[in-house]
Amino acid sequence: MTWIYAVERAVKNNVPKVEAILKEHPYLLDLAMKVREGKTEVLRNLDRYVEETIKSVEKSGGRAHLVSNAEEAKEIVSKIVGTGKTIVLGKSMVAYEAGLRKHLEAMGNDVWETDLGEFLIQLADEPPSHIIAPSLHMTKERAEEVMRKIDNELNNSTHEKIAMTARKFLRDKFIKAHVGITGANAVAADTGSVILVENEGNIRMTTVLPEVHIAVAGLEKILPNLQLALYEALVQAAFGGLYPPSYVNVSSGPSSTADIEMKRVSPAHGPREFHLVLLDNGRREAAKDPVLWESLLCVRCGRCHLHCPVYRVFGGKWGVPPYSGPMGAMWSAVVYRDFGPAQLCVHSGGCREVCPMKIDIPKVLEELKKRGLKQ
Numbered sequence: 001m002t003w004i005y006a007v008e009r010a011v012k013n014n015v016p017k018v019e020a021i022l023k024e025h026p027y028l029l030d031l032a033m034k035v036r037e038g039k040t041e042v043l044r045n046l047d048r049y050v051e052e053t054i055k056s057v058e059k060s061g062g063r064a065h066l067v068s069n070a071e072e073a074k075e076i077v078s079k080i081v082g083t084g085k086t087i088v089l090g091k092s093m094v095a096y097e098a099g100l101r102k103h104l105e106a107m108g109n110d111v112w113e114t115d116l117g118e119f120l121i122q123l124a125d126e127p128p129s130h131i132i133a134p135s136l137h138m139t140k141e142r143a144e145e146v147m148r149k150i151d152n153e154l155n156n157s158t159h160e161k162i163a164m165t166a167r168k169f170l171r172d173k174f175i176k177a178h179v180g181i182t183g184a185n186a187v188a189a190d191t192g193s194v195i196l197v198e199n200e201g202n203i204r205m206t207t208v209l210p211e212v213h214i215a216v217a218g219l220e221k222i223l224p225n226l227q228l229a230l231y232e233a234l235v236q237a238a239f240g241g242l243y244p245p246s247y248v249n250v251s252s253g254p255s256s257t258a259d260i261e262m263k264r265v266s267p268a269h270g271p272r273e274f275h276l277v278l279l280d281n282g283r284r285e286a287a288k289d290p291v292l293w294e295s296l297l298c299v300r301c302g303r304c305h306l307h308c309p310v311y312r313v314f315g316g317k318w319g320v321p322p323y324s325g326p327m328g329a330m331w332s333a334v335v336y337r338d339f340g341p342a343q344l345c346v347h348s349g350g351c352r353e354v355c356p357m358k359i360d361i362p363k364v365l366e367e368l369k370k371r372g373l374k375q
């Protein structure tokens with residue numbers, strides 16, 4: 001029953017907001033179509049763009065690692081991190097997909113999610129229920145109950161008080177962190193830059209304070225150039241209902257300075273090392289699939305979830321975590337080869353109407369239903 005209250009509150013807060021944003025800033029619809037074109041171009045020539053991205057990252061002084069699956073991702077990240085470290089994580093679905101947090105904890109590291117929703121999920125030891133609001137299934141009352149693990153005096157708290165409790169606890173972790181791990185909203189092939197859009201400020205600190213920044217991204221996050229990569233971040237923020245975003249971060253290699261004789265040297269105040277881990281895990285195969293390829297256009301705005309009657313009943317239980325809702329039913333097939341979630345689709349079509357990438361989600365799910373039944 002708690003889920004029904006939580007999702008209805010989220011729908012009420014989010015749906016009119018996105019509509020108002022798009023009305024006020026109509027250029028966002030144009031940007032969305034440019035992003036769709038850019039992503040389509042990359043998916044049609046994926047190997048070439050992956051190669052270009054790797055070269056660009058190395059050129060900017062970073063290290064790029066192409067990995068085939070979750071095991072390889074864990075292996076390379078473990079090698080970079082080592083043991084006995086404090087690690088701060090910026091919300092990353094790919095890190096969840098690869099099981100990075102639990103793996104690094106098992107290796108003897110002190111690992112903390114720093115996005116408020118992910119932090120609640122970590123404290124509660126529950127899977128996320130939405131791609132941009134992972135603790136969407138928690139009411140304020142439940143969030144307070146979970147947060148009592150770090151402050152047992154919390155009682156009858158406001159939203160602000162719960163956020164402040166997390167802020168106080170995590171500030172110390174940011175300062176102590178040896179390594180910051182983030183995902184990526186987009187990766188620019190021409191510059192090797194990783195773009196991250198956020199509101200909390202946790203990503204900014206995760207990417208700048210520790211000595212090492214590791215960005216973990218799926219291959220589909222590549223866009224041909226920095227301009228389109230920045231557009232993707234703006235589109236994601238707007239269709240997620242958070243526009244303008246508080247922060248847009250661009251990380252191109254380790255920190256650097258050109259303040260002495262204009263000669264650019266590294267590091268400066270930020271990280272000494274920058275790593276980009278590019279994860280395949282079924283994406284290359286999906287890019288060649290005549291129907292499934294469209295799912296790779298997703299910018300993870302989470303809008304389709306709130307317009308879907310099935311998600312509004314089942315929430316994060318529909319799909320394989322961290323992928324839920326209509327996009328999650330597609331993505332469960334892309335990365336886990338699980339056609340089960342698609343079977344629940346009732347073809348209301350709301351998802352297709354609101355998707356900024358104009359993905360024909362019902363068509364993809366219809367095909368996945370057929371494949372699931374054959375299987």
Ligand code: SF4
Nearest residue numbers: 298299301302304355
């Ligand atoms: S499928 Fe479309 S609406 Fe759903 S999360 Fe992805 S981009 Fe957003």
